[in-house]
Amino acid sequence: xxxxxxxxxxxxxxxxxxxxxxxxxxxxxxxxxxxxxxxxxxxxxxxxxxxxxxxxxxxxxxxxxxxxxxxxxxxxxxxxxxxxxxxxxxxxxxxxxxxxxxxxxxxxxxxxxxxxxxxxxxxxxxxxxxxxxxxxxxxxxxxxxxxxxxxxxxxxxxxxxxxxxxxxxxxxxxxxxxxxxxxxxxxxxxxxxxxxxxxxxxxxxxxxxxxxxxxxxxxxxxxxxxxxxxxxxxxxxxxxxxxxxxxxxxxxxxxxxxxxxxxxxxxxxxxxxxxxxxxxxxxxxxxxxxxxxxxxxxxxxxxxxxxxxxxxxxxxxxxxxxxxxxxxxxxxxxxxxxxxxxxxxxxxxxxxxxxxxxxxxxxxxxxxxxxxxxxxxxxxxxxxxxxxxxxxxxxxxxxxxxxxxxxxxxxxxxxxxxxxxxxxxxxxxxxxxxxxxxxxxxxxxxxxxxxxxxxxxxxxxxxxxxxxxxxxxxxxxxxxxxxxxxxxxxxxxxxxxxxxxxxxxxx
Amino acid sequence: xxxxxxxxxxxxxxxxxxxxxxxxxxxxxxxxxxxxxxxxxxxxxxxxxxxxxxxxxxxxxxxxxxxxxxxxxxxxxxxxxxxxxxxxxxxxxxxxxxxxxxxxxxxxxxxxxxxxxxxxxxxxxxxxxxxxxxxxxxxxxxxxxxxxxxxxxxxxxxxxxxxxxxxxxxxxxxxxxxxxxxxxxxxxxxxxxxxxxxxxxxxxxxxxxxxxxxxxxx
Numbered sequence: 001x002x003x004x005x006x007x008x009x010x011x012x013x014x015x016x017x018x019x020x021x022x023x024x025x026x027x028x029x030x031x032x033x034x035x036x037x038x039x040x041x042x043x044x045x046x047x048x049x050x051x052x053x054x055x056x057x058x059x060x061x062x063x064x065x066x067x068x069x070x071x072x073x074x075x076x077x078x079x080x081x082x083x084x085x086x087x088x089x090x091x092x093x094x095x096x097x098x099x100x101x102x103x104x105x106x107x108x109x110x111x112x113x114x115x116x117x118x119x120x121x122x123x124x125x126x127x128x129x130x131x132x133x134x135x136x137x138x139x140x141x142x143x144x145x146x147x148x149x150x151x152x153x154x155x156x157x158x159x160x161x162x163x164x165x166x167x168x169x170x171x172x173x174x175x176x177x178x179x180x181x182x183x184x185x186x187x188x189x190x191x192x193x194x195x196x197x198x199x200x201x202x203x204x205x206x207x208x209x210x211x212x213x214x215x216x217x218x219x220x221x222x223x224x225x226x227x228x229x230x231x232x233x234x235x236x237x238x239x240x241x242x243x244x245x246x247x248x249x250x251x252x253x254x255x256x257x258x259x260x261x262x263x264x265x266x267x268x269x270x271x272x273x274x275x276x277x278x279x280x281x282x283x284x285x286x287x288x289x290x291x292x293x294x295x296x297x298x299x300x301x302x303x304x305x306x307x308x309x310x311x312x313x314x315x316x317x318x319x320x321x322x323x324x325x326x327x328x329x330x331x332x333x334x335x336x337x338x339x340x341x342x343x344x345x346x347x348x349x350x351x352x353x354x355x356x357x358x359x360x361x362x363x364x365x366x367x368x369x370x371x372x373x374x375x376x377x378x379x380x381x382x383x384x385x386x387x388x389x390x391x392x393x394x395x396x397x398x399x400x401x402x403x404x405x406x407x408x409x410x411x412x413x414x415x416x417x418x419x420x421x422x423x424x425x426x427x428x429x430x431x432x433x434x435x436x437x438x439x440x441x442x443x444x445x446x447x448x449x450x451x452x453x454x455x456x457x458x459x460x461x462x463x464x465x466x467x468x469x470x471x472x473x474x475x476x477x478x479x480x481x482x483x484x485x486x487x488x489x490x491x492x493x494x495x496x497x498x499x500x501x502x503x504x505x506x507x
Numbered sequence: 508x509x510x511x512x513x514x515x516x517x518x519x520x521x522x523x524x525x526x527x528x529x530x531x532x533x534x535x536x537x538x539x540x541x542x543x544x545x546x547x548x549x550x551x552x553x554x555x556x557x558x559x560x561x562x563x564x565x566x567x568x569x570x571x572x573x574x575x576x577x578x579x580x581x582x583x584x585x586x587x588x589x590x591x592x593x594x595x596x597x598x599x600x601x602x603x604x605x606x607x608x609x610x611x612x613x614x615x616x617x618x619x620x621x622x623x624x625x626x627x628x629x630x631x632x633x634x635x636x637x638x639x640x641x642x643x644x645x646x647x648x649x650x651x652x653x654x655x656x657x658x659x660x661x662x663x664x665x666x667x668x669x670x671x672x673x674x675x676x677x678x679x680x681x682x683x684x685x686x687x688x689x690x691x692x693x694x695x696x697x698x699x700x701x702x703x704x705x706x707x708x709x710x711x712x713x714x715x716x717x718x719x720x721x722x723x724x725x
Contacts, residue, residue, distance in 0.1 A: 004526060048612075107514055114521060399612070409549065413529040417522050424518035428511070 003414065007053050010046075011418035014054040015425040018061025019433070022426075024460070025069035025292055025453055031284045031464070032062055037394045048398040049414055056378055056415040057422035059391050060110075063370040064426035065433065067102035067363070071095050072437050073453055074295035076302045076484065084295075084490075085359035085366075093307040095441065097314040098363050099434025103427050105367035108325035109332065110423040112368070113375040114416075116333070120376070124337050125383040125404060131337055138338060139505040145345060146257065146498050148352050153253040155488045160242035162211030163190060163203065165235040168221060174232045179210055182237045191232040194223060200241070203233060211240040249488060256492040260290060260479050261499025267472055268500045272465040283497075285461045285469040287344075289476020290493040296454045297477065298484045303447050309438035316360060324361040327354040328368030336376030336388060343373035344494050351491065375419060382412045539576040542600055543607045551597045552609065553617065554578065556590050557639055571596070575636070579608035590694075591620025591641030621692050621719075627660045630695070631667055634713045637695045642715070644669075645690045645723065648683055656683060658691055658715070670714040683720075693718040 021032050036055050043051050067086065072095055075087035083091070089098040124131045134141070161179060175189030182188055192205035194212070201223045202209040212233060214221050267282040331350035332343060346369045354365050377388045378395070382404050387396040399411050461469050476496075483490045536551040554571030561567055567586040570577050571594065580596050581603075588594050598611035620641040627646050630637060646658035649668060659668035671691055683689070693715045 003529075004522075107517075111517060407531055408528055410529055411549075413525050417525050420518045420521040420525070424514050427514050 004417065006050060007414055007417050008421055010050050010053045011057040011421040012425060014057030014418065015061040015422040015429070017054075018058035018063075018422065019065045019426060019429045021058070022062040022065025023069060023433070025073055025296075025457060027062075027066075027460075028284060028287050031281065032058060032391070034281060036391065040394065040398070049411060051398055052395045052411075052415055053418040055391050055394055057418045059374045059378075060371065060419050060422040061426040061429070063374045064103060064106045064367075064423065064430045066370060067367055068099055068430065068433055068437060069453075071098045071102075071434075072441060073450060074292075074299045075304050075306070076295075076299045085357075085362040088359050089363070090306065090309075091304055093310050094314065095309045096311050096434050096438035098359075099438075100313060100431055101316070101360055101363045102367035103430040103434070104321075105325055105328065105364040106371035106430070107423055107427050108321075108364070109329040109368040109370075109372035110375060110419065112326060112329035113333065113372055113379070114420075117379060120333060120379065121383050121404060124380070131384045134338060139502060141338075142345075142498060142502050142505070145349055145352070146495070146502065149348050149491060149494070149498075150250060150253045150257055152352055153249050153488055153492070154246075155249040155252070155486070156241045156245035157248035157252060157486065158239040158241050158245065159248060160211050160240050160245075162213060162238060162240035163188060163233055163235045164238040164240075165212055165214050165221060165223070165233045167234045168223070168226060169232045169234075170226065170229055178205070178208060179237060184237055184239065186237050187235075188237055189232060189234050191230070194226045194229055194231050196224075196227050201227075203231075211242065213238070213240050249486075252482070252486045252488050253492045256479065256482050256488065257495035257499070259482070259495070260476075260493040261495035263472075263475055263479060264496035264498075264500040265503065268504075270468065270472075272468045272472075274464050275462070275466045282465065282469070282472060285465050285472040286476045286496055288457055288461055289473040290480040290496060291490060292457060293454055293473065294477045294480025294484070295490075296450050296457075298481060299450055300447060300454070303450075306442060306446050308442050311435055311438055314360065320356065320358070320361055321364055324354055324356075324364035325368045328365035329372035332369040332372030332374075333376040336373050337380045337384060339386070339388070342389065342497060343370050344491075344497055346373050348491050348494055371423075378415060378419070379412070382409060539571065539573040539578050542576075542578050542609065545600050546602055546607065547600065549597070549599050550609065551595060552578070553593065553595050555593050555640065556588050559586070559588070559590055561585070572636075579603070579606060580611050580614075581608055582611040582614055586614055588614060588616050589620060589641065590639070591623070592616050593618040593620075593623060624690075627658065627667055627669060630669060630713075634695070634697075638697055638713075640695055641693065641718070642695045643690060643692045644715070645688065648685055648687045648689055651683055651685060655714075658689075671717050671720075672714055673717050688723045689720050690723060691715060691717060691720045 018032075021027055036058060040051055043054070070084075071086040071090055075090050076083060086098040086102075089095060122128055161184070163179065175191055179188060179190060190203060190210065192203035192210065195202045195204045195209070201212050203212050212223070212235075214223060263286060267286055270282050272282050272285075328350045331346045331353060335343070335346040335349065347366060350365050350369050351362075354361065377392050380386065380388050381392045381396060387393040395415075404412070458470070458473065461473050465472070480490070480493055483492060536553070537545060539552055539554055542550065542552060552571075552573075554573040556569050557572045557577065558570040559567065560569075565584060567582045567584065569580045569582070569586065569588065571580055580598070593616075595615045595617055596609050596611040597613040597615075598609045600607055601610050621643050623643055625637065625642050625644050627644055630642065630644060644658065646660055646668075649657040649659045654673045656671055656673070657668045658671050661667070671693070674693075695713060695715055697713055
């Protein structure tokens with residue numbers, strides 16, 4: 001019973017620490033691992049298993065709270081081409097709901113983890129040993145993930161000059177019969193026959209086709225009733241989708257993937273050193289730049305008006321939510337066992353697996369992925385005896401990991417108790433922190449907050465990785481700004497991890 | 508769908524189940540001679556410390572013995588156990604330089620050597636078992652010499668007796684008289700030749716290097 005009390009105390013300690021680190025935007029769990037690893041000599045007086053308990057509970061709590069800065073910071077203007085689901089909810093005044101959903105998603109992943117730990121043990125360890133099988137085909141799995149990631153990009157780049165229709169009249173033949181010489185944004189009046197092809201409409205006159213589409217601020221107009229009729233349209237010249245829109249979208253995705261992949265290759269063997277002797281990793285500035293600061297900058301450029309936040313619990317579709325949590329947890333758990341991949345890859349995989357793009361479901365899936373990845377990295381250490389992320393390397397060094405024989409090894413039982421305590425505590429912490437932020441949020445100047453956070457994170461990067469880190473950060477920010485500007489998904493920037501690993505594995 | 512009660516309930520039940528499970532998953536206790544069959548496993552084993560070294564890095568290497576099997580135990584840091592103590596080690600069995608050893612995560616001292624009384628008869632019948640160990644025996648003092656005396660099972664017979672050598676470092680707490688019942692603590696060592704003051708050479712099979720003694724009141 002004594003151990004349990006000791007574990008409870010230190011799991012709570014770890015959980016609070018994890019809640020703090022989780023609030024720092026762009027802080028990756030591996031960076032936390034490095035910090036903890038550097039702290040361990042100071043914790044020498046504690047038994048090794050207790051230090052492991054602290055590490056494990058910090059990671060779990062971090063994965064819970066991490067979505068709070070992700071929700072409240074970096075939301076762009078509503079008219080931006082792509083808005084992250086959590087940001088979309090924030091702009092709808094449902095920031096608290098997004099945080100609540102992520103807490104549920106994370107806890108769901110813990111429930112999933114505890115329910116399926118034995119099946120996973122049998123699948124990945126003896127007797128089935130899927131791990132050995134997967135390990136050998138790892139490079140193909142990664143190539144497939146990358147290909148699917150790029151191919152599933154459904155952004156259509158608008159490149160063809162056409163008319164954004166604001167109003168439409170029948171039979172009056174007014175204005176011009178072409179749009180030659182007109183510039184983007186100019187008002188125009190054009191006549192012709194409205195023709196439909198697939199889902200697109202054209203204005204045909206003397207064998208020449210002009211793309212037309214209803215502009216966003218004239219939603220009441222439908223083109224369908226005018227199909228095949230001579231009409232005059234009033235509107236502005238815009239760029240519209242053409243035949244190659246999808247191709248261009250995928251090409252942008254490929255571009256972002258390769259560019260970030262090149263960044264990844266450059267920094268892969270690069271050593272950075274902290275000016276104040278903190279443990280450092282090149283991935284910290286890279287990730288902060290690609291996904292953190294670039295989002296903040298984009299948000300600064302298109303500052304949104306944050307509406308009053310409603311504090312109410314969301315109504316969720318149980319069946320769909322369960323599906324999302326299971327998909328997320330499954331992706332997180334399977335990739336927790338594999339070498340060279342991180343929770344980022346798991347996110348990509350789960351988004352490919354879960355087709356629905358409903359905001360609530362995406363939030364569920366993402367938070368489930370992160371927590372499940374953190375949990376199964378720990379289990380992987382006991383099932384296949386290999387550490388899979390920075391934190392587990394720390395644990396592996398500290399306690400002698402025994403092979404999982406019999407019911408369950410004792411050195412896994414204690415961290416698992418810590419996981420339960422940490423996850424229950426962080427669930428409530430996340431929910432109440434989310435509530436607190438949602439309430440105080442509208443009172444602060446959003447732009448100032450975003451700027452100060454961006455500066456804070458940059459200072460952190462400097463403290464951890466020095467000048468070289470700032471250079472990496474700059475490069476990463478530039479690449480990270482491409483996806484929101486073109487409206488493609490940010491996850492293509494995962495090339496920073498995928499490409500170097502694939503190339504490394506191919507030899 | 509997932510309210511507070513569920514979260515708290517799940518965590519509480521989970522912890523309870525894990526606590527119960529932890530009772531079952533204590534490492535199994537094995538005899539020292541079976542250690543070589545459990546490489547990589549976590550085990551618990553009992554034995555008496557026969558040797559102990561401190562490495563330069565402050566780690567401890569000990570040899571423990573049980574049923575004439577010796578196994579090395581490695582432990583990070585200082586260990587309180589002394590030679591002769593009966594200890595229980597919990598740790599992982601590893602092969603090191605072709606020998607099996609237990610990398611101990613936990614060492615529990617079951618019996619200090621000076622609390623562990625050994626019968627003289629036991630000592631006589633199986634001296635190899637206690638070779639080199641600290642022991643604690645009781646008996647009656649028979650022939651006293653300047654630096655040695657005999658310890659015997661019985662006041663009258665001398666058939667089951669052992670030589671005790673008084674070392675220079677021995678604390679002489681009480682005077683020794685013949686037929687006194689005393690306890691003797693010291694190291695049990697093997698064959699060494701000794702001369703008495705007349706130049707007569709004795710050869711002992713085994714004797715005790717006296718560390719401490721005390722008179723027992725009847």
